[in-house]
Amino acid sequence: MTLLVPLFMIGIFSIQYFVQSMSGEQRSDLIIISDSDEILNKVQNEIFQTSAFKSGDLTTRTEKTELSEFTSKLNKIKPDIIAQRITGVVFIPSTSLQSKGVEYYSSNPNNSSLFYKIKPSINKALVEIYFAGRLLTEDEIKFARKDVEINGFRISSDEKVAEEGYGNRIAMVLFSFLLYMALIFSGSMTMNAVVEEKSNKIVEVLLSSASSTELMAGKILGTVIVEVIQMAIWLSPIVLLISTSWFFIPPEFMPQLSFGFILYFLFNYSLALITYVALYATVGAIFDNPQDAQSGVWPLLMLIMIPFFIALGMEANAQSSLAQIASLFPFSSLIVMPARMILVEVPLWQILLSCAINIVVLLGIFKLAGKIYRIGILLTGKKPKWSEVFGWLKMSS
Amino acid sequence: MNVLEVKNLTKRFNGITAVDNASFTVSEGSVFGLIGRNGAGKTTTIRMMLNIYFPDEGEVLFKGSKIEQDFKDVVGYLPEERGLYKKMKVIDMLLFLAELKGKKGSEVNKSALQYLERFDLADRKNSKVEDLSKGNQQKIQFISTVLHDPDFLIFDEPFSGLDPINTNLLKEIILEMKNKGKVVIFSTHLMEFAEKMCDSIAMIDKGKIILNGKLSEIKEKYASKNVSLNYKGSLAFLNNNPMVESIEDFGNTTGIKLKNENSDQELLKLLMANNISIKKFTVDEISLHEIFVLLAGREVSIV
Numbered sequence: 001m002t003l004l005v006p007l008f009m010i011g012i013f014s015i016q017y018f019v020q021s022m023s024g025e026q027r028s029d030l031i032i033i034s035d036s037d038e039i040l041n042k043v044q045n046e047i048f049q050t051s052a053f054k055s056g057d058l059t060t061r062t063e064k065t066e067l068s069e070f071t072s073k074l075n076k077i078k079p080d081i082i083a084q085r086i087t088g089v090v091f092i093p094s095t096s097l098q099s100k101g102v103e104y105y106s107s108n109p110n111n112s113s114l115f116y117k118i119k120p121s122i123n124k125a126l127v128e129i130y131f132a133g134r135l136l137t138e139d140e141i142k143f144a145r146k147d148v149e150i151n152g153f154r155i156s157s158d159e160k161v162a163e164e165g166y167g168n169r170i171a172m173v174l175f176s177f178l179l180y181m182a183l184i185f186s187g188s189m190t191m192n193a194v195v196e197e198k199s200n201k202i203v204e205v206l207l208s209s210a211s212s213t214e215l216m217a218g219k220i221l222g223t224v225i226v227e228v229i230q231m232a233i234w235l236s237p238i239v240l241l242i243s244t245s246w247f248f249i250p251p252e253f254m255p256q257l258s259f260g261f262i263l264y265f266l267f268n269y270s271l272a273l274i275t276y277v278a279l280y281a282t283v284g285a286i287f288d289n290p291q292d293a294q295s296g297v298w299p300l301l302m303l304i305m306i307p308f309f310i311a312l313g314m315e316a317n318a319q320s321s322l323a324q325i326a327s328l329f330p331f332s333s334l335i336v337m338p339a340r341m342i343l344v345e346v347p348l349w350q351i352l353l354s355c356a357i358n359i360v361v362l363l364g365i366f367k368l369a370g371k372i373y374r375i376g377i378l379l380t381g382k383k384p385k386w387s388e389v390f391g392w393l394k395m396s397s
Numbered sequence: 398m399n400v401l402e403v404k405n406l407t408k409r410f411n412g413i414t415a416v417d418n419a420s421f422t423v424s425e426g427s428v429f430g431l432i433g434r435n436g437a438g439k440t441t442t443i444r445m446m447l448n449i450y451f452p453d454e455g456e457v458l459f460k461g462s463k464i465e466q467d468f469k470d471v472v473g474y475l476p477e478e479r480g481l482y483k484k485m486k487v488i489d490m491l492l493f494l495a496e497l498k499g500k501k502g503s504e505v506n507k508s509a510l511q512y513l514e515r516f517d518l519a520d521r522k523n524s525k526v527e528d529l530s531k532g533n534q535q536k537i538q539f540i541s542t543v544l545h546d547p548d549f550l551i552f553d554e555p556f557s558g559l560d561p562i563n564t565n566l567l568k569e570i571i572l573e574m575k576n577k578g579k580v581v582i583f584s585t586h587l588m589e590f591a592e593k594m595c596d597s598i599a600m601i602d603k604g605k606i607i608l609n610g611k612l613s614e615i616k617e618k619y620a621s622k623n624v625s626l627n628y629k630g631s632l633a634f635l636n637n638n639p640m641v642e643s644i645e646d647f648g649n650t651t652g653i654k655l656k657n658e659n660s661d662q663e664l665l666k667l668l669m670a671n672n673i674s675i676k677k678f679t680v681d682e683i684s685l686h687e688i689f690v691l692l693a694g695r696e697v698s699i700v
Contacts (some may be wrong), residue, residue, distance in 0.1 A: 201480030205541070207449045208474035208551075209497035376448070380478075 002230045028052075028087040028114050030060045035067050036094040042129055043092060043271065046121035055347035058117055062351030067093055074105060082106055092122065097130055154256070156345055162256065169315055171238075172342040173256035175265065176311040178234065178334055183272055183304050186227045187280035188297075190219055194377070195293050203377050216281055224273045231269055235262055257342065265338050265352070271358045272334040275365050276300065282369040285376035292383050307332035311339035318343035328354050330361045368393060384393070400425045400580060401446070401549070406453035408441050408664055415441045417604040423582060423597070428575050430595035430612075431584040432685065434693070438604040439584035440477060440558060443553050446582075447474060470499050473547035477554040479538050483527035487518065490526055498545040505544065512540040517564070535563050547630070550574050552566070552583035556590055568594070588686040598685070602693040612685075620683040624653040624661055626668075627676035634671050640664065645690060650677075652687045 034040045040062040052058040065073045070091060080086040088106030096102055102122060124145075131141050154162050155214045185333075205216055241249070242257050279300050287293040310326045317323065318340050327337040327346070333354040340346055375392045376384070401423040404697065408416045416438040423429045431439050440557070444450040459468040481490055491509045495501065495506050513519045517535045518529075526534060535558075542550065550571070556564055574581050585591055591598060591612075594678050598615065600608035608615060627650055635641050635653070640663060642654040661680045661689060668675060 196478075196482075200483060201476070201478040202482060203480075204444075204449065204476040204478065205474060205480070205494065206497070208447050208472060208476075209449070209469055209494075378444075 002233050006234065027056070028058050028111075029085075030058070030087055030090055030091045030114075030118070032060055032062045032092065032181050033065050033070065034062070034075065034092045034094065035065060035070075036092075038129055039092050039094065039096070039125065043122055043127035046125045047118065048218070050121055052117040057073060081105065087111075090118065090122070092126075096126060100126060100263060107346075109303070110352060154345075167253050167255035168257075168342050170253065171257060171382050172315065172339045173312065175342065176308060176335065176339045178231070179269065179272065179338065180304060180308040181336075182227060182231060182269070183276045184301070186223050186273060187276050187300065190277045191280040191284035191293055191297065193219065194281050194291060194373075195290055196286060198285070198288045198377060198380065207378070208284070212377055214372045215377075216278070216285075216370060219281055220274055220277045223277050224270055227273055228266060228270055232266060238262070239260050255342070261338075261341060264341070268334060268338055268355075268358070271355075271362055275334065275358070275362045276304065278362075278365055278369040279303075281374045282376070284372040286384060286389055290379045303331050304335070307335035314339055314343060324350075328357060330357055331359055398425050399423065400460055402458040402461075403442070403446065403455070404447050406442060406452045406457065407454035408438075408445060408450060409453050411528065414604050416445070416452075416521065416601075417607055419599075419604070419606045420455075420619055421599040421606060421609045423580060425580060426575075426578040426595050427596040428571065428581045428583075430598040431582065431601060432586065432591045432598055432689070433584075433601035434586050437586075437601045437657060439586075440553055443551060443584055447472065448648065457560060468549075471548040473498075473542040473545065473550045475538060475542045475550075475552045475555055477557060479535065480620065481526045481534060481537060483525065483585075485526055487513070487526060487529070487537055488522040488525050490537065490591075491544055494541040495545045498547070500545040506680075508546075509540070509544055512544060516540065517589050521691075530559055531618035532610065535559060536566065539563075539567060543570060543574070548579055550579055550583075552581070552582045554585055555583050556585065556587055561640075589683065592685040600689060600692065607692045608688070616683060616685075619688045620681045622655045622658045623677040623681065623683045623687075624655065624664060625677070625684070625687075626651045626653060628668070628673050629676070630671070630673040632673070638667075645687060647684075647687060647690070650684070650687075652683065 006355075032040060032043055034043075044062050047053050047058065047060055050058065053060075063073070070093075074089060074091075077086060077089055078353060081088065084107065088104055088108070088111070091103040091105065093101075094104075097368070100123070127141060127145055131144075148214060156162070184321045197206065203215075210218070236258065238255070239259065239262055242255065254362070280297070283300065284293055284298050287296055307326060310322065310332065314320070314323045314336070323336065323340055326332045326351065327340045329336075341351070372389060372392055376389070399422040403419060403421050406416055406419045406589055407414065419438070419442055421431075423584050431442060441450060444453045445455075446464070447469065448457075457464050459465075485493070488506075488509060491512075492501065492505060495509070509688070510519065512520070513522055516539075517534060518536060521529060521533065529537065535613045542552075552567075553570070555571075557600075559567060565649065568590075573580050575594075583591075583594075595612050597611045598608070599606050632644060632651065635644060640656055642656045642659040644654075645652045653664065655664065658681075665675075665678060668678075
């Protein structure tokens with residue numbers, strides 16, 4: 001699993017990239033219609049410069065048509081479009097010089113790969129025509145068209161200034177995703193193991209040797225140890241990256257992570273595992289078949305997914321109120337705080353407070369989970385209602 | 398010497414009292430039967446003895462002290478609902494369960510192989526449990542119960558679901574353990590098994606212990622003035638007969654309780670005079686089933 005999962009993830013992304021790039025490679029034959037010769041000539045010239053045209057993936061011809069005659073022109077072309085002799089019609093009226101509004105007529109009007117090929121050419125042509133009469137040089141037009149680039153610089157608590165690249169954002173997404181996947185995977189594995197023991201009827205034999213608390217604790221600790229070791233293996237390339245010069249990546253992609261953060265991440269990961277695996281084991285103890293257990297697990301999925309989406313959303317602003325509260329709130333803190341720590345320098349007291357909250361939650365969950373596990377593990381037959389399950393919590397030990 | 402004492406055990410589930418103030422003792426080196434019909438509270442009682450359920454009242458004492466982990470290590474338990482890890486290999490399954498009891502190493506390994514050999518499963522030691530037939534899986538379960546050489550063996554409805562071969566096998570194991578001086582406790586609703594194998598019994602009905610003690614003493618007490626009869630014909634003429642206290646038809650046999658223990662010969666003469674074809678006429682004998690019906694009431698179905 002330790003090797004297969006990263007290979008599988010790389011494979012999935014590679015397949016996705018391959019599929020996306022393949023879906024864009026298709027020859028497109030376009031008719032560009034406008035009521036302005038200037039627009040037609042300019043757009044055509046720009047398209048001739050594109051790699052798509054040069055490689056033969058894109059062919060165009062232009063037709064000048066008055067605005068009032070466009071509809072009848074289109075009606076004549078429709079059969080060719082339907083028969084796919086023509087990919088589509090791009091209509092660039094002269095009014096686009098004010099609105100930049102362009103129309104595309106095709107049996108596949110959502111062809112984003114085609115838009116990717118022709119939009120820059122059309123935009124450039126329209127901008128140049130628009131500014132032509134205003135006596136601006138090409139460089140001035142280029143400057144006006146260019147988007148602003150904001151480079152971030154981190155000021156740390158020791159008043160050092162360091163340029164921030166994309167590395168931390170990539171690391172934040174990667175770590176959050178790893179945490180999310182690992183919690184769901186290990187939780188499901190534990191839950192299925194508990195359900196299997198119930199449905200196999202071996203649990204009573206096990207209980208004649210160990211108490212239900214020992215049984216549950218053993219399962220959780222076993223899972224935690226395996227998963228933490230696995231995570232440490234997965235993180236080892238990052239550790240080597242930040243602590244050695246064995247690998248080289250462009251500075252803008254280099255994550256600014258410390259070894260201390262890696263240790264904190266593993267510690268936090270252990271707490272998250274214990275908490276969520278205990279909850280998943282409890283769900284497994286309530287039900288005696290995998291189908292019912294799957295229906296009962298959705299509250300836990302919400303407890304993992306919502307913080308995960310908050311963590312991803314923190315890319316916009318890691319110091320927002322939502323980010324700060326979520327990084328200290330029970331359950332969500334386990335996923336959100338590590339992500340926040342990658343993007344901003346979180347005060348030490350907040351880190352310690354979140355650890356304390358997580359530990360208190362863990363101890364509480366363990367106790368409640370143990371009670372439900374002890375009662376539920378021997379119950380078979382009718383699927384209990386949630387009200388009954390809550391009633392088990394009120395029973396004495 | 399009483400090695401296990403159950404004192405005033407009570408367990409309630411959602412307002413229903415499954416076991417109500419149950420008390421009995423188990424002596425060293427004996428076979429003890431906890432007998433009763435389905436739903437009487439046998440399994441609940443056994444689970445409290447093993448600390449699987451915590452009693453609401455009462456306690457279980459092992460050699461005078463409350464049950465702790467040391468008792469669990471010397472118990473071999475075969476529950477009514479049996480199961481094994483399906484994907485595990487047979488030998489791994491056995492060694493795992495033995496290790497849970499604190500036994501591991503070459504001795505246990507050797508013992509496991511001997512048991513597999515004895516039960517004709519030596520060639521299946523590396524097979525997965527799920528690849529075995531149901532009967533063979535049951536054998537694996539028996540082996541796992543005794544492999545760690547426990548001092549106590551507790552079987553909950555051990556004969557339920559067994560084919561005749563495995564039934565004999567289990568009887569052999571129980572008698573073998575008894576001969577080794579182990580304490581064997583089993584629960585059953587099959588009175589004939591209990592009758593043949595137990596030294597002492599406790600009868601449980603609707604959660605309450607209705608009878609408790611040595612089997613021989615119990616039978617002696619209830620057998621007096623009892624005639625056990627196998628016959629053909631009609632016994633209607635005995636209704637309202639002054640020497641007969643009660644007649645109970647158990648299907649295979651009929652139990653006639655006499656008012657006077659000296660009336661057995663008179664009864665025999667009366668039966669013959671009324672042309673009853675007698676297959677068996679036994680005086681001062683009573684089956685456990687008959688005792689149970691007497692104590693628990695007529696609504697018990699004949700087994």
